[in-house]
Amino acid sequence: MDKPSNTADDILAAARTFIVAGGYNGFSYADIAEVIGIRKASIHHHFPSKVDLVQTLVRRYLEDAVAGMTELERNVPEPPELLRTYAGFWAQCIEDASRPFCVCALLASELPALPPEIAAGVRAYFQFLSGWLTGVIERGAAQGTLTISAAPRVEAEAFMATVHGAMLSARAYGDVLTFGMILAPTLQKLIPTTD
Amino acid sequence: MDKPSNTADDILAAARTFIVAGGYNGFSYADIAEVIGIRKASIHHHFPSKVDLVQTLVRRYLEDAVAGMTELERNVPEPPELLRTYAGFWAQCIEDASRPFCVCALLASELPALPPEIAAGVRAYFQFLSGWLTGVIERGAAQGTLTISAAPRVEAEAFMATVHGAMLSARAYGDVLTFGMILAPTLQKLIPTTD
DNA sequence: CGAAAACTACCTACTAGTAGGTAGGTAGCG
DNA sequence: CGCTACCTACCTACTAGTAGGTAGTTTTCG
Numbered sequence: 001m002d003k004p005s006n007t008a009d010d011i012l013a014a015a016r017t018f019i020v021a022g023g024y025n026g027f028s029y030a031d032i033a034e035v036i037g038i039r040k041a042s043i044h045h046h047f048p049s050k051v052d053l054v055q056t057l058v059r060r061y062l063e064d065a066v067a068g069m070t071e072l073e074r075n076v077p078e079p080p081e082l083l084r085t086y087a088g089f090w091a092q093c094i095e096d097a098s099r100p101f102c103v104c105a106l107l108a109s110e111l112p113a114l115p116p117e118i119a120a121g122v123r124a125y126f127q128f129l130s131g132w133l134t135g136v137i138e139r140g141a142a143q144g145t146l147t148i149s150a151a152p153r154v155e156a157e158a159f160m161a162t163v164h165g166a167m168l169s170a171r172a173y174g175d176v177l178t179f180g181m182i183l184a185p186t187l188q189k190l191i192p193t194t195d
Numbered sequence: 196m197d198k199p200s201n202t203a204d205d206i207l208a209a210a211r212t213f214i215v216a217g218g219y220n221g222f223s224y225a226d227i228a229e230v231i232g233i234r235k236a237s238i239h240h241h242f243p244s245k246v247d248l249v250q251t252l253v254r255r256y257l258e259d260a261v262a263g264m265t266e267l268e269r270n271v272p273e274p275p276e277l278l279r280t281y282a283g284f285w286a287q288c289i290e291d292a293s294r295p296f297c298v299c300a301l302l303a304s305e306l307p308a309l310p311p312e313i314a315a316g317v318r319a320y321f322q323f324l325s326g327w328l329t330g331v332i333e334r335g336a337a338q339g340t341l342t343i344s345a346a347p348r349v350e351a352e353a354f355m356a357t358v359h360g361a362m363l364s365a366r367a368y369g370d371v372l373t374f375g376m377i378l379a380p381t382l383q384k385l386i387p388t389t390d
Numbered sequence: 391c392g393a394a395a396a397c398t399a400c401c402t403a404c405t406a407g408t409a410g411g412t413a414g415g416t417a418g419c420g
Numbered sequence: 421c422g423c424t425a426c427c428t429a430c431c432t433a434c435t436a437g438t439a440g441g442t443a444g445t446t447t448t449c450g
Contacts, residue, residue, distance in 0.1 A: 022308025025220035113217025126367040150380035165356030172321040185345035
């Protein structure tokens, strides 16, 4: 457990909150400095440039996702329950406003205007998530625990798109329950014999 | 046909392109001035503030959507074909890069950081689109031309979310065909006896 | 052990450049 | 004339980033 500095983590956490709210161009070093109580020059000590900061954030976001999915699959082996848990995770984050949006989904929306290093990180996240979902759906279809009407890869992309779009809608309506409402029928179509 | 000035329209078109690329904070008056060949002070003559500009853009975007859907329903009365045409419209826009993202979907992603007047316009667009889709799906279900497994409103929200999420994915992968690939099974699940 | 050297984390003070916006003037036209 | 559309020239506030300094801690080594 390396805990060399708490400040770097605080900066990353603050940056994540700002990006989730307003995107890459929606915050400045001054904003971060104010909320965590240091001077903005000190942020440059931890992250020389804004690109370094967001790049680190995106890389760690992907690492956490990989670790989270690995852990999830150890505890919850059944594909239907995996999809439900994944959707439930975001439903919870949105409902308690702790992480009301996926950082990479948000950054993807402004991808053409992003520094290339960050764009690459965002792409990597999409590829990982899509790959993981494809594997889960493939396994579920083979077992008969999931019903699919297209190739696993296509079903996975559609599922991921619905999750990201539902985040957008939840935000647009300002209603935290919208996400769960949208995901319910999406899950139902994939999972037979529900209820 | 009021055509009082071409410049104001040019400014709006440039702003739309910039917003679609990088969001509200991803462009400046200087950027617009450069591409359309006037000085940035002249933009203030047409749109006193950036909020005015984007507010006008969003309002007109909604007006165009309302007009477009009304026109569409006159030409294409069948619900399955309406959904297919709507999805096909965006597939085309993304494939020829003419309008590779919905302005309001993009602005929704940074909604918490948006000036309130603009946020309200974005919300209005989501409400209109959701309402229109709900009507189409309701009619299709009553006619038996669409198969639904949840309330029309919920199916409409899920469909809209998938469309928006698919835009995100198309952008993340940098592959213009991703959108159509995702929408195909989504439409198939709603439309029986396809093929 | 203890002093010197090096490193960490922060600071003040500054830079060049850009943001949105304003003041005031001018060219062309009905 | 008065209006529209544009201009030059400017403003203030803020952007990311730099220079250089200072405490306090850690490492190195005689």
